[in-house]
Amino acid sequence: MNLPNILTISRFILIPIYLIIFFDGHARIAFLILLLAGVTDILDGHIARTRGLISQIGIMLDPLADKCMMIAVILSLLISGMIPWQAAVFMFIRDISMIAGSAFFHFQGKLTVPANVMGKLTTVLYYLAILFIVFEVSFATVYLWFVIIVSMITSVIYIVQFMLLNRKAN
Template sequence: MNLPNLLTLSRFALIPVYVVFFSTNQLKTAFFIVVLAGATDILDGYLARKRGQITQVGVMLDPLADKCMMLTVIISLLASGMIPWQAAVAMFIRDAGMIAGSAFFHFRGKQTVPANSLGKLTTVLFYMAFLFIFFDFSFAVGYLWFVIGVSFIASAIYIVLFLALNRETDTAN
């Protein structure tokens, strides 16, 4: 266990904290909990690379922590009526698919593709969409749909990179 992995685990602990603030209608505080989770994501990645502390546990738990927080936010926004169910379903399908696919292939010994710039950009765009939604901007839902489209493009690119990486690995063996 190292500091980057502890930071990743802290993101799991922030999920119920977010839920408490969101469910008590403290939306601005709930949003800042999501931002705090995002900050720990940036920090753990930076520390893991800088200190050479990248671990298989971290590689698996880091995106899982991110996706769990995102799914929690999506469900809470849906339950409160702040986003349409179609947007929630689209985001859920994408995130659940990424979690299930990553776990399925990880446990079959396949290599995973590290986060790329488009994936990181998508995360930033989602955080912006959440900001607009939480602070009730009139264009928030339209912007969210744009981000959902970008996220599906990012996922398609990830799949292509994953297949290419594992094709090279399979060919080399």
């Protein structure tokens, strides 16, 4: 257990805190919890890379923490009526597929693709979309659909990278 992995685990702990605050009627404060989770994500990655603390468990847990937080956010926004159910379905399918796919292939002994620039960009775009939604910006839903399209493109890129990485490994 190293510092980056502890930071990753802290993001799992922030999920119920986010949900409690959100459903207590404080969506904007809950957004700050989401931002805190984002900061820990940036920190754990930076520390792991600069101090040579990248671990296989970290490669697996980091995106899982991100996806679990995003699923909690999607669920809270859906239940509160802040996003259309169709958008939530696309977002759920993508995130749950990535979690299930990563776990399945990890246990099959396949190599996992670490986060890349497109994945990080997609995360930032999702955070902006959530900010726009929570603060009721007029174009928030249109922007959310744009981000969903970008995230689907990013998913295809990850799938291609996964296939190439594992083809080389065999």
